[in-house]
Amino acid sequence: MTSGETRSLAELGAGRRARIVEIVASGSEATARRLGELGFTPGTMVEVVRRAPLRDPVVYRLKDYEICLRRAQAACIRTAEVV
Amino acid sequence: MAASCHDADSVGTVLVGTPRVALVGSPNAGKTSVFNGLTGLHAKTGNYPGVTVSRFVGTCRVGEQKYLLEDLPGTYSLQPISPDEQITVDVLDGTLDGVPRPEALLVVVDATTLRRSLVLVAQALAKALPTCVIVTFTDELARRQGRLDLDRLEQALGVPVLRVVAHRGEGLPQLRERISHWATWSVPPIAPPTEPVELEAWAESILAFADYQVGEQNRVTQRIDAVLLHPLWGTLVFFTVMMLFFQTVFTVAAPLQGYVGTFFGWLASLVHQHIGIPWLSGLLGDAIIGGVGGVIVFVPQIMLLFLLIALLEGVGYMSRAAFLMDRVMARAGLEGRAFVALLSSVACAIPGIMATRTLPSAKDRIATMMAAPLMTCSARLPVYVLLIGILVNPSDRIGPFGTQGVIMFGLYLLGAVSAMLVAWAFKKIGDRHGLLMPFYMEMPPYRIPSLRSVLLAMWDSARSFLRKCSTIIVTTTVVLWLLLNLPLQPTSHLAAAGVDTRNDTAVSAYTVEHSFAADLGRAVSPVFNPLGFDWRINVGVLSAQAARETFVATLGQVASAQNREHPADALRAMTYTDGPRLGQKIFAPGTIAALLVFFVFALQCMATVGVMRRETGTWKWPAIAFSYMFVLAWVMAFLARAITLGLGG
Numbered sequence: 001m002t003s004g005e006t007r008s009l010a011e012l013g014a015g016r017r018a019r020i021v022e023i024v025a026s027g028s029e030a031t032a033r034r035l036g037e038l039g040f041t042p043g044t045m046v047e048v049v050r051r052a053p054l055r056d057p058v059v060y061r062l063k064d065y066e067i068c069l070r071r072a073q074a075a076c077i078r079t080a081e082v083v
Numbered sequence: 084m085a086a087s088c089h090d091a092d093s094v095g096t097v098l099v100g101t102p103r104v105a106l107v108g109s110p111n112a113g114k115t116s117v118f119n120g121l122t123g124l125h126a127k128t129g130n131y132p133g134v135t136v137s138r139f140v141g142t143c144r145v146g147e148q149k150y151l152l153e154d155l156p157g158t159y160s161l162q163p164i165s166p167d168e169q170i171t172v173d174v175l176d177g178t179l180d181g182v183p184r185p186e187a188l189l190v191v192v193d194a195t196t197l198r199r200s201l202v203l204v205a206q207a208l209a210k211a212l213p214t215c216v217i218v219t220f221t222d223e224l225a226r227r228q229g230r231l232d233l234d235r236l237e238q239a240l241g242v243p244v245l246r247v248v249a250h251r252g253e254g255l256p257q258l259r260e261r262i263s264h265w266a267t268w269s270v271p272p273i274a275p276p277t278e279p280v281e282l283e284a285w286a287e288s289i290l291a292f293a294d295y296q297v298g299e300q301n302r303v304t305q306r307i308d309a310v311l312l313h314p315l316w317g318t319l320v321f322f323t324v325m326m327l328f329f330q331t332v333f334t335v336a337a338p339l340q341g342y343v344g345t346f347f348g349w350l351a352s353l354v355h356q357h358i359g360i361p362w363l364s365g366l367l368g369d370a371i372i373g374g375v376g377g378v379i380v381f382v383p384q385i386m387l388l389f390l391l392i393a394l395l396e397g398v399g400y401m402s403r404a405a406f407l408m409d410r411v412m413a414r415a416g417l418e419g420r421a422f423v424a425l426l427s428s429v430a431c432a433i434p435g436i437m438a439t440r441t442l443p444s445a446k447d448r449i450a451t452m453m454a455a456p457l458m459t460c461s462a463r464l465p466v467y468v469l470l471i472g473i474l475v476n477p478s479d480r481i482g483p484f485g486t487q488g489v490i491m492f493g494l495y496l497l498g499a500v501s502a503m504l505v506a507w508a509f510k511k512i513g514d515r516h517g518l519l520m521p522f523y524m525e526m527p528p529y530r531i532p533s534l535r536s537v538l539l540a541m542w543d544s545a546r547s548f549l550r551k552c553s554t555i556i557v558t559t560t561v562v563l564w565l566l567l568n569l570p571l572q573p574t575s576h577l578a579a580a581g582v583d584t585r586n587d588t589a590v591s592a593y594t595v596e597h598s599f600a601a602d603l604g605r606a607v608s609p610v611f612n613p614l615g616f617d618w619r620i621n622v623g624v625l626s627a628q629a630a631r632e633t634f635v636a637t638l639g640q641v642a643s644a645q646n647r648e649h650p651a652d653a654l655r656a657m658t659y660t661d662g663p664r665l666g667q668k669i670f671a672p673g674t675i676a677a678l679l680v681f682f683v684f685a686l687q688c689m690a691t692v693g694v695m696r697r698e699t700g701t702w703k704w705p706a707i708a709f710s711y712m713f714v715l716a717w718v719m720a721f722l723a724r725a726i727t728l729g730l731g732g
Contacts, residue, residue: 028519028521030164030521031521033160033164034159034160034164034523035521035523036279037160037202037203038159038199038523039198039199041279041280042280043283049308050308050312052312052406052407052410053312053314053315053318053407054407054411055410056409056410056413057406057409057410057522057524059312059406063196063199064195064198064199064297065195065196066526067523067524067525067526068406068526069521069522069523070409070413070521072521072522073523
């Protein structure tokens with residue numbers, strides 16, 4: 001169902017869907033925890049909805065709602081793309 | 084009482100026997116609508132003691148019993164990652180000085196985002212307070228053909244669950260009834276799990292038990308976003324919306340402000356006609372009525388700006404605007420939401436500073452507040468128009484553009500660029516230790532806000548402006564009037580000095596010239612001399628402290644212009660009366676450039692100072708803003724003069 005390779009959410013283009021594999025804290029436990037509380041938890045499906053005209057931030061759809069993150073935060077989220 | 088030295092004391096009054104109920108919920112969950120629905124116009128805004136976090140407390144009456152409702156700042160989590168979020172948790176834990184712990188908790192969740200929101204519900208239940216869960220937007224859930232069995236949700240959560248569609252008033256009577264039985268709300272016997280994986284399993288099991296289906300996606304929102312967030316169309320719409328925003332402020336508010344001005348002018352003239360004693364009629368008519376008028380004149384603009392902001396916010400466009408502008412604001416270390424505050428400041432810094440409340444981080448709020456007064460507000464316009472009019476002819480052109488317009492545009496640009504740089508600098512200083520807050524922003528579905536909620540938001544802002552700032556504006560106006568008109572000049576004295584006592588213009592010019600303000604203007608001469616200002620300009624600058632546009636009329640008075648509101652000709656003729664520049668024209672290009680730039684940077688607006696004090700809860704930040712802006716204004720004005728003189732002006 002998923003390919004073996006994981007990519008960060010920041011690398012996915014608009015329209016792509018992926019399953020979250022893990023949240024990499026990268027120095028900020030607080031950020032990782034907050035992303036989890038916002039619904040970015042392992043196993044959750046995320047869809048990349050659209051990029052801002054200036055490329056950043058990006059709107060994601062997960063858990064029935066839409067939220068935008070900057071590249072720095074999206075980079076903490078490892079995903080496996082769903083084909 | 085611990086909070087007595089803060090504004091919060093008005094909202095921190097503990098009424099004996101009044102149960103306190105706190106509202107918790109994430110942003111966009113409809114928490115504020117529920118709060119407004121319960122408290123109506125009986126809410127007070129203030130600050131939590133010693134911090135820049137706004138506090139909203141209101142009373143709700145059920146029968147004879149009163150309840151104090153506290154609308155806690157919207158949050159996605161009760162595990163704080165910033166000092167601001169810590170406040171919410173401290174209030175719930177009763178560990179914040181001067182703010183007693185609430186007796187019960189209302190948790191507001193949006194039915195369409197329940198899957199995410201249960202995390203917050205779980206954290207709220209862990210607080211072990213009597214809790215009631217309010218589910219909002221059930222109408223939207225039904226429209227999307229979603230399902231939610233509230234009875235089963237209640238069973239699964241173990242606390243009462245109630246449906247409220249606040250903008251239609253549905254469920255509010257039942258909620259009031261429930262609040263009156265707060266003591267019977269259950270405290271869940273076993274707190275939900277805190278470990279993330281277990282918590283998610285708990286949430287999923289509850290949703291399954293409550294037969295939760297969110298239904299189809301919000302197609303309308305998706306279609307609108309496809310246009311409004313489109314790289315080309317979205318950008319075009321964005322600039323159109325911004326243009327309409329200002330067009331409305333200038334075409335609707337400006338005439339209204341004119342009427343307010345005319346009305347108070349008429350009142351003052353009545354006073355002058357009917358009170359024969361000149362100093363008394365001056366004090367009543369010019370100082371007091373003028374001061375009150377100076378407050379009221381802000382109201383149309385503030386109400387209108389807040390109406391527009393509340394509308395754009397209520398519809399959901401503000402998050403889109405913030406999304407589009409985030410990258411630009413990131414340059415200054417801020418985030419998209421700060422754009423709204425800076426944008427409002429182009430009309431007036433007061434609503435701009437008040438709009439910083441939507442920023443989740445205190446450092447961002449401070450940085451934005453420090454920058455907001457640099458945006459060119461409408462009170463600077465009359466000053467710019469006057470000075471630019473003296474500086475260049477209306478017919479002068481730079482390429483295809485009129486020179487006057489180019490200079491005006493340059494001043495706006497200078498203000499905006501400086502604001503961004505200042506925000507960046509304050510953010511740098513603020514962030515020098517401590518972690519960066521992650522940026523995230525929900526994109527709520529487009530919704531049609533209720534008229535009531537929009538009007539309430541507007542009213543609330545206008546009222547808090549009037550309550551907190553009227554004193555400072557009236558006081559400043561009265562003090563300035565006294566400075567400009569004292570000591571009194573008896574008629575005999577005037578006659579002895581050779582002043583034509585029947586000529587009001589001559590009398591008022593003589594009075595000002597020998598006033599305390601003139602003494603002050605002369606006393607500060609050493610400071611302003613390098614900028615080319617003589618004591619009369621100093622008096623004008625001093626008088627602008629009440630409101631920048633006062634500068635025009637005061638200069639008109641000092642220069643004994645026939646028409647005080649249009650003193651350009653009198654000013655052109657003004658020359659230095661002493662010193663090495665004796666006899667030279669004062670309003671030469673160098674001085675005008677310095678004055679213009681001085682007005683770009685100086686914080687000559689006591690109302691702004693007052694609002695900063697109110698929003699930050701301390702005098703520290705307005706003092707910092709005033710000082711840095713004064714220094715900046717002086718240095719930049721000096722440079723502007725030097726450059727202009729260097730260019731042969």
